[in-house]
Amino acid sequence: MQFIAKNMQPKPNCMISRNLMNKTVRLLLLICFLFGGNIARAQKASFSVIPEPVYVKKGSPGVVSIDRVTTIRYPEELKATGELLNEAIRSYTRVLLDVNTKSKANEIVLKLDSVAVKEKEGYHLLIEEDQILITGQDQAGVFHGVQSLMQLWSPYSKESLSVEKGEIRDYPRFNYRGMHLDVGRHMYSVAFLKKFIDLLAAYKFNIFHWHLTEDQGWRIEIKKYPKLQSVSAWREGTIIGHKKEAPHTFDGIKYGGYYTQDEIREVVRYAASKYVNILPEIEMPGHALAALAAYPQLGCTGGPYQTAQFWGVFDDVFCAGNEEVYQFMEDVLDEVVSLFPYGYVHIGGDECPKLKWKKCPKCQQKIRENGLKDEHELQGYFMKRIEKYLITKNRKAVGWDEVLEGGVSKNTTIMNWRGEQSGIAAAKEKYEVIMMPENMLYFDYYQSLDKNEPIAAASYTPLSKVYSYEPIPDSLTPEQVGYIKGVQGGIWTEYMKNEKHLEYMVFPRALALSEIAWSEKGKKDYTWFLEKLRHHRYFMNQMKLNYYPYFDEITAEMKSQANGNLSLTLKTTLPEAQIRYTLDGSLPNAKSRQYQEPVLMSRSSVLKAGLFVGHQLSGRIFTQSFQHHTGLGKKITLAYAPAGKYNLEAGLLLNGIEGHHRFNDSQWLGFSGDNLDAVIDLGTLKPVSRIGINVLNYPWQRMWTPKKLSFMVSTDGKDFKQVYTGRNFHINGINKVRAKFPVEKVRYIKILGENIGRVPVGGYGEGEKAWLMADEIIIN
Structure with missing residues (x-):
């Protein structure tokens, strides 16, 4: 594998074939680290x-020992899994168990029996006084049973393991259980890919x-x-x-590499060997800038093109009207x-x-020749041709x-990412579907709202949200x-520069x-x-996996009370x-x-809270700033509904909490192409001399002020x-708009923000609806 990071330069291509360690030993040491422990745990x-x-x-009280007098018995077709298990045991006990010999005291038996275990990939694990029996419907089932056994045993001494008696019957709910990894933005070593597998x-x-392929x-x-x-x-x-920041700056360091066919x-x-299939992905017709940089004739304009240095969606794609493109794709496939x-x-x-495509003569000619309605049907034509070619290779798309x-035809499996509805629609049309909604299962999203989290793509998907998903x-x-x-x-790696971050x-x-x-x-x-x-x-620590450790941390929710006041509810799962907690900003x-x-x-404050087990602080300090003002919890009416994942309750605009610049904290309301048109009812006449609001300026996220x-007041x-009119809010990120005027006794306040409507020509996402993002209206 060729790989360059920072100031490394290309080196002659060679396959890593040195047998630095026995692969089976390597895997089993990893698994044993993962699943080892002690009796108390x-x-x-x-x-x-x-x-x-x-x-x-x-089972009944007591444990079964695995030690030098234990034997392993398995048929030839389970030899690989049997050897894997034996190596795992040796990594603890320093003893390689006898295989297929008469038991000295107890034994571990691996066997296949499709009658006893009827479900594909299913297994039966039985742990009794003198025998541990793992029966699988197929070889994968036995392998899964071994993985479960490894999670159950604990070191008893330097030369033995112990496992409680009991029984497990198990099989998978879904036949397809996948994890995606993007190596186009950042790539990872073969050794790491094996660890990942x-x-x-x-x-x-x-x-x-x-x-495997991307713009970058x-x-x-x-x-x-x-x-x-x-x-x-x-x-x-x-x-x-982050790509949302403007202007873009670059490190100027050549980066890249590829996996050889031998690798x-x-x-x-x-x-x-681990019963994991690999689904390769070759992107088309979009996300093609890297390929076009090498073969510009495959684009609509002929280039020149350059492999992308930043993240996003690019207008230059494979030319759907050029027959050479289809030949290229077939050759690659x-x-x-x-x-x-x-x-x-x-695909x-x-x-x-x-x-x-709209401006390309070849693409327009292809539309006419095939009686297609528009460019969307042209993409359908493109994908159908590739799909049919794959069928000739005994593959499905x-x-x-x-x-x-x-x-596309029903032979194509649909992988939905833009939300659950696309998967539902596909299933209703009798397409096979893999559910992968980004708002629930994209792991490049932030998993905490803590301000010290490393940079991530966007949004907020904590562990609890992932676990709550029902496919x-x-x-x-x-x-x-x-x-x-x-x-x-989904693991998209724009912001995962190294394996530890991933x-x-x-x-x-x-x-x-x-x-x-x-x-x-x-x-x-x-x-x-x-x-x-x-x-x-404990196991993840032992194997030096750089996992996220704060899944029990404090979370908070602001709630309106019946009397109009606001309260903050704190929770933890620990x-x-x-x-x-404290309310003066000091550390608890x-x-x-x-x-x-x-x-x-009841007043402006900075709440800081910590989790304490006894006198010991556990995890990070939770911080929440709160701004008290006249508009808190008051009735607010919107003329246009917010949209998409920013379609949140209007009351969030008056809850005393200002949204973060990451816009992932469920504080920002987003209006897609529509205006912000809000009316606040203070309930009675009140003196007002200051009004403010926060709006976002991130054109590279299609977010425009x-x-x-x-x-206006009434x-x-x-x-x-009208008491204030403003234009030209061009600070990158949060624009805090604040207006001061002579005191007026008013009951109603109107906020009108005029959306630019569509992203202007030359802007990122040209022609698409622009987002107007707003948070905390402050009234004093």
Whole structure:
């Protein structure tokens, strides 16, 4: 694999073939670190397995020992799993157990029995006095049973393991249990990919969706097109900070690399040995800038093009009217299918702007020749051609949900990402569907609202939200439910520059997803999951996994009371912990006021709270600033409803909490193409001399400040007097608009922000509806 970061320069391409360590030993050491522990921990989370099994029964008191007198017995077809188990045991006991010999005292037996275990990938784990029996419906089932056993044992001494007696019967809810990884923005070593696959296998995922091509880099070697390696795999620099920040700045450091075909075969073989299939993705017709940089004739304008250095969606895409493009795609796919034996290939189809197609003579000619209505149907034509070609290669296509807009055949599996509704619609139309809604299962989103979190894409998806997701909507009939084939998490790596950051973003949210994908709906229990997860923290520490450790941290919710006052409710999921807080901005300690009921916010203040177990502070300090003003909790009416994920309660504009510049804290209301037109009723005549509001200016997020902002006051709600008009709010980020005027006795206040409507020509997302983002209206 060629890989460049910072000031490294390209090196001759070579496959890493040195046998630095036995791969089986490496995997088992990792798994043992993951699932090791001590007797006290094992008893605390007795018979705890992630993901939660279908049936669990504790046995009679006592434990079964695994030591030098234990033997392992298995048939030839289970040799690989048997050896894996033996190596895991040796990493603890320093003893390699005898295999297929007469038992000296007790034995571990691996066997296949499709009558005893009827479900695909299912297993039966029985732990008795003199035998541990793992029976699988198939080889994958036995492998999964071994993973569960490893979660149950604990070191008893330097030369033995112990495991409680009991029984597990288990099988997966979904056939497709996936995790996606984008290596186009940032790429990762083969060694890390193997570690990643180990973790997927340990938690019973069976699909690794490998996103190999992007605007920012082409990561798969295609021998027929060598410039994909020499040009498309590299970018001349990378954006610094978040793409929403303007102006963009870049580090100027060449970055890139690609996986050789030999390395890909190596990763595919490794995944197969862990019963994980790899779904390769080659993006088309959009997200193509890297490829166009090497082969500009494949674009509508002929270039020149450059591999993207920043994140986003770009207007330059593959030319759908150019026959050379289809030949290029077929040639690429020929090499892809030769590397990946899995029966599916992901062909992208998302976020493909049509602006260049509208102006391209070749694209317009293709529309006329094929009797297509518009550019959306042109994309449908493109995807159908690729889909049909894959069928000739004995492969089926997977596409992002946008492929439905132009039409594809029922042979294409739909991977929905733009929300649950696209998946529901696809299932109703009898498409196979993989549920992957970004608002629930994208792990590049922030997992905490703490201001010290490392930079992430956007939004807020804590562990509890991931765990709450249910892939089968109530709106589907039993027949339609059958088209939901599985569920997947998304890892987009724009802001994950290294492997440690990636681990921090993905774990433990991936463990929550494992229970969604594997466990029966009725078996999910968030409280029990957290108890198991606290048990697993020890193992993750042992294996030096840089996981996110704050999943029990304090969360808060501002609520209106009947008398019009506001109160702050604090919560934690950490058992036996006390919340202690201050209201003067000082750090809480073990003697600070204990939280027992919602805190009345009667004045402007800075609340700081901490979790204390005894006298010991656990985790980070929670901080919430509150601004008291005349408008708090008053009635507010909006002429236009906010939209999308920013369609929140209007009362948030008057709750005393100012939204963060990350706009992910459920404080910002967003108006898509519409104006902000709000009227506040103070209830009675009150003296007012100051009005303010916060608006966002992030054109690279399609968030534009209003072209005009007006504040008006009234005594009767009919005749309004204008007290402020402003324009040109160009501060990048939050624009805090504050107006002061002579005191007026008023009851009603009107705020009018005029949306620019559509993103102007040359702007990011040209022609699309602009967002007007507003938060906290302050009245004094």
